[in-house]
Amino acid sequence: MKLLEKLCGIHAPSGEESTITYFLLDYIQKNQRNWKVKPIIHCGDGFQDNIIMVFGKHPRTAIFAHLDSIGFTVKYNNEIIKIGGPVNTTGISLVGEDSKGKIEGKIIKKDDKKKMFINFERVIDPGTSLTFKLDFRENEEFIQSCYLDNRLGVWNALEVAKTLENGIIVFSSWEEHGGGSTAYLGKFIYEKYNVKQALISDITWITDGIKHSKGCVISLRDSGIPRRSFVDKIIDISDKSRIPFQLEVEDSGGSDGNELQKSHFPWDWCFIGAPEDNVHSPNEKVHKKDIASMVSLYKILLKRL
């Protein structure tokens, strides 16, 4: 879990993914010699801060994991506004850096709580982004940290990469704030590799119907409704695998799946990911059994789909 801890500590809110992109390209460079298949890497000019890895000669399914996190942007006089939908309780510690140096301060509220500020000793450059301060906690059962959403989805894809023989892994941007890369990454994959099955490697929620330790979640719908015949195929493979999993039915929330659905290509997609407590807070909490189930399910699905 050292790699996961490192990933959770990288400052890369929507629009500033390049830090985690460089980290991953370096990690891939160093580790791919130990992978079963060496992937073709598409990145750089024309791909912004995204990375596509293509494994084998006959990929049929692509894993999409978004790189970016939620966070805050500093406005004028240390007022802050949201990037995506972060929890913003008074007292949460934020970190960042501007032209004058490192920043660390707590969220405070003014004007009848209508405006948020960071409590810091000097005026921060407008436009500076801030993220939750990392406090990574691990015990026998749980991992707890900011940004398990979606550094755990990225980590899952890197685990699957180790033994992947045919398939595609996509690291995407802007998912937490309106999207903007998945459509063109999907276009590239569909046109060059004729792949149109997608699994969304992302983190979902503990709810009335979804419990810790009962297995990775396969989502039947959220705000988006995937094509049922594709989801049924996934459930059938998962059933036969005997790996524990849970089925989710929600009417809110969304993912890179929605962006694929609305794109100009006939993607079938399904959201598959471990559930977490304390969503979009510094204290996101995931059960280790659900992480193990997630990795196992992805390995089977990339083989059988």
Place this chain on the structure above:
Amino acid sequence: MKLLEKLCGIHAPSGEESTITYFLLDYIQKNQRNWKVKPIIHCGDGFQDNIIMVFGKHPRTAIFAHLDSIGFTVKYNNEIIKIGGPVNTTGISLVGEDSKGKIEGKIIKKDDKKKMFINFERVIDPGTSLTFKLDFRENEEFIQSCYLDNRLGVWNALEVAKTLENGIIVFSSWEEHGGGSTAYLGKFIYEKYNVKQALISDITWITDGIKHSKGCVISLRDSGIPRRSFVDKIIDISDKSRIPFQLEVEDSGGSDGNELQKSHFPWDWCFIGAPEDNVHSPNEKVHKKDIASMVSLYKILLKRL
């Protein structure tokens, strides 16, 4: 109207269009020998559950009719959530089927009416979709049924197909719940047939300005605003045809037209359809004169545009 009644009774909410797709492919197979021109059919792999029919060598205009209906998804413990925007009054009868068999029950509400449930004797599989129970009523003046929106739009396209010499008919998916197929179907048509004029064969609303029996509606705008010069051309042809029609101006509502407008191709589009009372309920009601006007208008427009 036997065909329309059959279409209204097919269970095919957004995401599960395949049932109506198979029905239509079978219908087309059996009936196209009686059509003036035998169309080229595009469907299957790469088209998900959609169907494109191309008539003649010089198509200039495409009719878009969405296949899917509104409905409900079963969550946990028979709680239900919406697919699209259905009326959800207590007592409405819903039907569906899960792994244990057929389902029929009424909508009930709990928790201060914040949550909806289906009243049924056993726990239904989460993810099961439910639709309104069919009660098709016909008299001399009116047709009344669930899902005239948009099975009447589909029926209209099939009527036009009988004598169509040059043109395209598209049956699309997901229109009631966020869209997701029209953009790529439009891409295919534009790139392969260089067609960029679209008529949206769908059902609209009785309002202060739109009355039963006064003719099919040509919409000048809803939440989307089509290019005025294209709409003016349509009004001009319709005026000369002497077929009765009504002009609609609304600031809400939307259709496959909006998805075409936001797509990567220069579509001109216009919504043309009969108006109904009791929108998105089991009791949608359309006047037969408006249906006749709709079919006649489409026939003329496909010739003259």
Place this chain on the structure above:
Amino acid sequence: MKLLEKLCGIHAPSGEESTITYFLLDYIQKNQRNWKVKPIIHCGDGFQDNIIMVFGKHPRTAIFAHLDSIGFTVKYNNEIIKIGGPVNTTGISLVGEDSKGKIEGKIIKKDDKKKMFINFERVIDPGTSLTFKLDFRENEEFIQSCYLDNRLGVWNALEVAKTLENGIIVFSSWEEHGGGSTAYLGKFIYEKYNVKQALISDITWITDGIKHSKGCVISLRDSGIPRRSFVDKIIDISDKSRIPFQLEVEDSGGSDGNELQKSHFPWDWCFIGAPEDNVHSPNEKVHKKDIASMVSLYKILLKRL
């Protein structure tokens, strides 16, 4: 400023851009002989009411300026509904034209101010569009008029055109009402000219952090978040230019930049424009120093980016 005044008086709300398109094509025809480089013009069939001008053999950056304005559509019995988000205070003068002739009247409200009407002596054809009546005011410091948003953005692009050696200028449609042309114009430019850097020539707001006469605004974010590395490059060039400018950080508002971001191509984009008071009203007000700064910044950026 005669040209700007003329542009502000053209009736061209979203969906009816053709009037300003013809005006501009005529203007370009007559004036391009005096420009440093004669552009290639893309317009007409396949481009709807949009215009693309390509200057030089090595364009690297495109300027996007939207042609359309906010306004109103007449419903039934002279009720009016919005096109985009116009200010709609009682008493504002609106103008337009229908089949029976010219229209001029003031906004009035009825039904507890829930409904808006235009006060006019006869019933106006439903679907007729209305725009603010022009009252162009100029003094030593300020320009004040309706529709500086975005006729000033268009005017800025025409100023830059005079000396532009390599670059693209795009005049787009529907920006004020849901978009619909920028995605496909961007597709054309990316595919034909391999250009993927965009500057959004549009007008922004006077706020707590943005003041009149302090220079053109470079926006770090609004509802959309552009890629930071691209914005940093722009700030760096602007800093070195010694032209005064201001940095904006907002969490609402949007532009053609959002449509480029969500499109199927890897656009880097940045919003750069003069700030105005009395946004979306007949009294939009911009400082002349900020206009001068806008033109100067665009000239430098088109050279150096």
